[in-house]
Amino acid sequence: MIGCVILTHGDLCFGLKGTLEGIMGKQEGFSVISNVGLGKEELISALQKKVEQEASSDGVVIFVDMFGTSCWQTAKKVASRMSGDKHKTAVITGVNLPMLVKFFTLRESVTLSQLVFLVKQEGEKGIRTES
Amino acid sequence: MPILLYRVDERLIHGQVVVGWGNSLKIDLIGLINDQVAQNPWERELYLACVPPEMKATIFSVDEGVAKILQNGFEGKRAVILVDSPLDILRMVEKGVKINSVNVGGVHSKIGRKKILPYLFLSQEEISAFKKIISAGIKCECRDVPLAEKHDLGSLFDKLRL
Numbered sequence: 001m002i003g004c005v006i007l008t009h010g011d012l013c014f015g016l017k018g019t020l021e022g023i024m025g026k027q028e029g030f031s032v033i034s035n036v037g038l039g040k041e042e043l044i045s046a047l048q049k050k051v052e053q054e055a056s057s058d059g060v061v062i063f064v065d066m067f068g069t070s071c072w073q074t075a076k077k078v079a080s081r082m083s084g085d086k087h088k089t090a091v092i093t094g095v096n097l098p099m100l101v102k103f104f105t106l107r108e109s110v111t112l113s114q115l116v117f118l119v120k121q122e123g124e125k126g127i128r129t130e131s
Numbered sequence: 132m133p134i135l136l137y138r139v140d141e142r143l144i145h146g147q148v149v150v151g152w153g154n155s156l157k158i159d160l161i162g163l164i165n166d167q168v169a170q171n172p173w174e175r176e177l178y179l180a181c182v183p184p185e186m187k188a189t190i191f192s193v194d195e196g197v198a199k200i201l202q203n204g205f206e207g208k209r210a211v212i213l214v215d216s217p218l219d220i221l222r223m224v225e226k227g228v229k230i231n232s233v234n235v236g237g238v239h240s241k242i243g244r245k246k247i248l249p250y251l252f253l254s255q256e257e258i259s260a261f262k263k264i265i266s267a268g269i270k271c272e273c274r275d276v277p278l279a280e281k282h283d284l285g286s287l288f289d290k291l292r293l
Contacts, residue, residue: 009146039239039252040141068181070145076177 002107002115003029003054006095007047007075008065010036020100027104029054035071043070048078051089059088059112061103061119063095090116098126134162134200136211139220140236143168143213144181144188147236147276152211153186155277160210161188164196164219193219197226217253217260224267232270235261235284247287250275258293 004027006013013032021027031050035043047062054060060082062075075091082089090112092099102122106115135156140148143163152158161182168174169192182188191199196212199205200223214220220233237250244252251273253261261284265271271284287293 037240039241039244041241042239066146068144068146068149068183070142073142073145073177073181080173 001029001056002058002103002112003051003056003060004031004063004100004103004107005047005050005054005060006032006063006100007071008032008034008095009069009071010034012065016095016097016100019097020104023101024104029056030104035074040070040074043074044077047074048081051078051082052087055082055087055089058107059090061112061116062089062091063099063103064091064093065095067093088112092116092119092123094123096123096126099123132207132209134205134210134212136234137220137230137232138211138213138234138236139215139217139238140213141215141238143215144178148211148213149181149183149186151276151278153183156209156211158209158211159186160205160208161186162196162199162205162210162212163188163190164193164212164214164223165190166192166219169195193222194226197223197228200228217257217264220269221260221263224264224269230269232272233264235271235273236275245291245293247284247291247293248273248282258288262288 006016013034017032031054033047033050038046051060064071064075072093079089079091099119099122103119106118163178168178169190175190179188224230238252240252244254246252261271265285273282273284
């Protein structure tokens with residue numbers, strides 16, 4: 001089962017976890033972490049701990065809210081340290097609710113790289129404009 | 132045009148800088164001055180990926196950055212200089228860079244650092260560096276994002292008896 005860690009600015013990660021579990025029920029292998037109150041090195045080690053905790057032989061995904069931010073930099077640093085077969089780690093930015101629903105629906109039936117592709121596609125598909 | 136802002140921010144290029152200060156100062160060039168980032172290709176790439184398309188960023192070691200500033204290399208640009216520590220500001224000042232004021236942004240918690248503001252935690256070494264900067268006549272103003280309240284760092288040190 002592919003693990004999941006969400007890292008965001010502020011309280012967003014807690015809201016995402018609560019809302020997702022409100023829809024899909026409580027999920028195993030799922031942690032969240034906020035950047036609030038943590039220094040650069042502290043955030044790296046706190047994220048690494050969560051990622052190690054949720055990683056499995058199928059891999060782990062770190063979701064972050066926004067590309068190009070300190071959360072994203074932190075996720076990239078941790079992912080680069082986690083390399084090796086045992087802890088295949090992917091980083092996905094721009095996390096939203098449709099992506100998470102897709103992730104938890106499919107994470108036991110596809111590989112990490114398939115899941116990353118499908119989650120990204122779902123996130124993009126969820127953005128529509130009506131006028 | 133002189134450099135618009137010298138900023139101390141442990142996170143270097145990130146949201147508060149490119150969105151907050153970027154929009155309010157209409158920044159078109161970021162000079163990131165940091166010895167460690169300058170010599171690490173992976174970190175250079177990481178920070179450059181965080182620069183939005185309307186801006187450019189260049190990464191320098193402290194010596195390269197000082198040389199560039201002293202040659203007026205940022206002339207004609209709306210430039211900000213980013214460093215992650217007051218120690219680097221002090222090194223730049225000692226190497227002859229003229230700075231009127233320093234914007235103090237996020238320096239976050241870490242073992243051995245004291246809390247000054249919610250986004251500012253400093254070690255004794257960092258406090259001493261800021262004190263030297265202040266005694267050189269440079270105003271150190273804490274403000275993480277442009278619309279936040281300003282705090283004079285020297286007055287905060289006095290108030291906290293640091």
